[in-house]
Every structure is written in structure tokens, then in C-alpha cells.
Amino acid sequence: METETITENQKVRVAKKLKKMFGHMDRREMEYCPIRDVMALASDKWSILIILYLGYFPILRFNQLKKKVYGISNKVLSERLKILEADGYLSRQMYPEVPIRVEYQLTTFGHSYLLKLIDLSEWVTTYSDQIIDNRKRFKKG
Amino acid sequence: METETITENQKVRVAKKLKKMFGHMDRREMEYCPIRDVMALASDKWSILIILYLGYFPILRFNQLKKKVYGISNKVLSERLKILEADGYLSRQMYPEVPIRVEYQLTTFGHSYLLKLIDLSEWVTTYSDQIIDNRKRFKKG
DNA sequence: CCGTATCCCGGACGATACTG
């Protein structure tokens, strides 16, 4: 399992993108930072899992999500859902039946984010064995 | 600023990828989860910023990084660097001069990860205004 | 200069109980 080497062409494009991004970050320095204030809220382990599961199962209810996202507590799940809803990644539909029913699903915007998240997750799952291995070798030597 | 709609073709590819990923995650359920155990360690706000800065400035010393990654403390920076080094994203080169000099840079592996991270960060910076806006409207209504 | 060591605090998180 070998990581592809980076071509010069890629390097140039990367440099350009970074330049643009850092320009963006500098301009509003101290005001707000997209990475800290936006990305961090949707790229923690819980949020990622929630979004991926909603990508896989288009509609999920609260307790279904709770079962899928193993180990999450009521409180944290409810908090995360509220944040993700507020930021526009997912929608919440409540049916005032008895017992009550609430359904969550990704918005169009959330689907767009899902694509990016899948790319990243794919990369990570592909290389996770290698990373675990790196970790072990680092510990030893 | 409109989010592109998702084509049927994309949906199918997404479903396939997710199926593969979740299969991967289920198979080792309880043993370890790539998202939790690998991705989460390299996708928190500090790690992202460290890696992006090392993408922009190929070589950085400890205190240079500390200045760039605004607000990070000695302790956290040193912890994150150790994790990122252990997992293979970056290398640490020490020159036993007086005063000592230590240089950090991305490995080839780290560059490969950087590409994915840039994609995500680009998406986020592109839509961050919209997200902030979503957030405000949610608060009001 | 590059960190580690220490101390301390606030906030994140888990568990549980409870309500509409």
C-alpha cells in the first residue's frame, strides 16, 4: 500500500489553493476563522458519523441514530443535531403523533458536504491500517 | 451562492462508497472504528491548521508554528505534533545546535492527506458565509 | 530555542431520571 507521489502540477495547484485560503483567513483574522468556527463544528467524530449514517440511511429517527452512532449519549446527540440543523446540514421533521415521531435527513446542502466527507473518510479507511502501523512502529522505535 | 444539486449518478456512487465504508466499519465493530480512532485524531481544528500551515510553509520550527496557529498553547501544540508524527503525517528533524533547532515538515503521506484536507477546507471556506447565515436565521426563526 | 512539567480550571461528556 503505497502513497502516490505528488506531481509538480499538483504542487502548484495546491499552493494556489492554500494561498487563496490563507488570504481568506488572514483578511478576517481575529474576526473569525472558517476552520475554527465552521469546520470544527462539523468535523468532530460525532458529527461525521451522524452525517455519514444519514447519507447511508436517508431518514433516521432520534433513537435510530442513537443506536447507529454507537456510544453517543442523549445529550450529545441532541446537541449535535441542533448544531447540524442550525448550520443547515440536516432538517428535522416532527410529527405530533402519540408517541411523537421525529425524522432527520440531510438537506441538499448537507449532501454536498457529505460528498466531501466521504472523500476524506474513504482516504482514512483506506490508509487506516498503515496509520495504525505507523503508530505502533513509532512507539517501539 | 447555490449548492449544486446532486445527480442520480452521484447518488449511486455515493451509496456504493458508503456501503463499502460501513462494511469496513461493521466488520471490525467494537474492535476499532477508523473514524473515531484515526480520522478524529487528524481532523480536529488544531491538527487541520497545523497540516495546512505545513502545506503552505514547507518547513516550520516549533515557535514558528506556534505563531501561525494562533491561540494554541505549548502543551497542545507539542501533543498534536507528537500524534501527527506518530501517525506518519509529518516528520521531525532535530539539529543539536545551541540553541537547539527543530524542524517539522509533511511526509509524502502527509501531503496525500493534505490534498483531501484542502478539498474539505475549500468547501468550508466557500460556504462558510452561507453557514453563518443559516445559523443566524435558525436562531431568529 | 524547544519543549516538558506542573497546576488548575471550565467545559464537555456520560448516566440517570423524568416529562409532554
Next chain:
DNA sequence: CAGTATCGTCCGGGATACGG
């Protein structure tokens, strides 16, 4: 069923000082 409320815990993370 879908959460909220409450409480206790724990640890991430900030500040400072110091050692190699």
C-alpha cells in the same frame, strides 16, 4: 418516542515556570 434536566466526572487545554 424524543428529548430536557440535573449532576458528577473527567480531561482537554491554558498559564507559567523551568530544564536540556
